[in-house]
Amino acid sequence: MTTLGILSLSNDGDYVGQNADFGPGIAGACHYDSAPIWRQVPGAWAANVVSGDVACEAAYVKAARELVEEGADAITCDCGFTIRYQNAIAAAVSVPVSTSSLLLLPKLLIEAPKEQKIAVLTADTRCLDSSIFATLGIVDRSRLVIEGLEGTATHAYMWAEKGTIGVEKVLTDTDNIIERVRNVENIAAVLCECTIFVRVSSRIRRLTGLPVYDAANNAALLMAARI
DSSP states (O other): OEEEEEEEEOEEEEEEEEEEEEOTTTTTTGGGOOEEEEEETTTTTTHHHTOOOHHHHHHHHHHHHHHHHHOSSSSSSSSGGGGGGGGHHHHHHSSSOOGGGGGGHHHHHHHHTTTTTEEEEESOOOGGOOHHHHHHHOOOOOTTTEEEEEHHHHHHHSSSSSSEEEEHHHHHHHHHHHHHHTSSEEEEEEEEEEEGGGGGGGHHHHHEEEEEEEOHHHHHHHHHOOO
């Protein structure tokens, strides 16, 4: 049995309430054949990582090595913007590393007909910058429809060092994004950068009728290739 290692932000928080459409997050054992192991990365706050603080890279590398020593057979992260540290982490450990569901984006663009687009749901559109697209080898963004959570209560919750938010509020914020996507023609698929969307992926699929890819799908694919 293989074990997934998850590198986690230092942010902590609680969800209040329940809803059948609000499921387990990326660390939920239901997504994998065996329960993952995880480690919080000291100093890796959402505000630092999403904005691209290079000082976080060394801490991620150190934590990845520690997870491998603990038995991780592959490494992923609980924030899609850790793609900024993909190359450094991959070079530092002897197991496969896929930091972000954004790594699926080139594949989705190739699979979709040229006249269709991919919707990208992100924590913050302002920080999905050219350096990230350069890492992905994407030059032309004309086929991307990018929607973010900035300005919402969910965004504020994720940025808090220790936050609390109601489940229904998260669903309202994510539903608003879903509605904007539904108003765009020729969307072939939805890619969720932010790992909070793992909790509502089934709802997004139902409301849009589209294929939806998230961080848990990315991690499961990573593990499926392991012996």
